[in-house]
Amino acid sequence: MIKKFELSDLTACAEIMMSVYNNDLWQCRWSLETAKSYLKDYVDCKKFIGYTLWLDGEIKGAIFCHEKIWWNNNEVFVDEMFISPELQRKGYGTKMLSKVEDYIKEHNLAGFTLSTSRYTPAPNFYRKNGFLDAEHVLFMYKEI
Template identity: 40%
Template sequence: MEITSITESHLSQCAAIMIDAYNAPPWNCQWTSEKAHQYLAELIDHKDFVGFIIYDNNEPAGAILGHKKTWWTNSQLMIDELFVSPASQKKGCGKKLLQYCEDYAGTNQIELLVLMTNRYLPVYNFYEMMDYTLADQYVFMFKQLNL
């Protein structure tokens, strides 16, 4: 497996992986190619973007995208997305991407990796297995607007 930094040239590969991953169970989203490209381009365009794509047998298999963030206590790497194609899941791609981010953080004086996930889906157990801690004091809130 090979991991490389994401650039705009990887956008189509990342969008294809994301659609493949998120439109399948358990997520069952309905990402279109246009929306996936737009969403990922917004992440890549962030001035403090950090992202990596993993290849398995020279085929794009997964990606992790985030951004550096300054906080009063330390520097953070906010992981916005981590996805692995269904065909490449359970092969260690997600673990390798997270470890690569940890190594990147250590090299760049980033002391904390932060992410948000769904407690009721299997990926929650994956993050626990990778030693991520549930922060009970934080909640994710939203308000649906009727447009």
């Protein structure tokens, strides 16, 4: 079952996020407090959209998004999405994306945008769900 995110879900979401990203593939080292603060920043966004995946009375995944103003039509930016490792590749991520897609349709928005690591299975998951590689944008950074 997918439910609208509630602030009381924050700790469980942070724990799941840590279980997904604190490994050699993603090379993250989240602490619980840092993960909670990171996710809370998204929750505090004025146009936050969030859902949690519940199985057997427990949160097993989440999607954190926000509605982003754009010149011709607003869109939804996916800030974070994660599913407990043991439940990945079982269709739950697709179900969460579908829930956000329903929101997009209900609010007559343009669609989704997101960024992810090209060196993980994530890009193929998003492509499978209808996302295209954006040839017209380039994500850049400068490390200091």
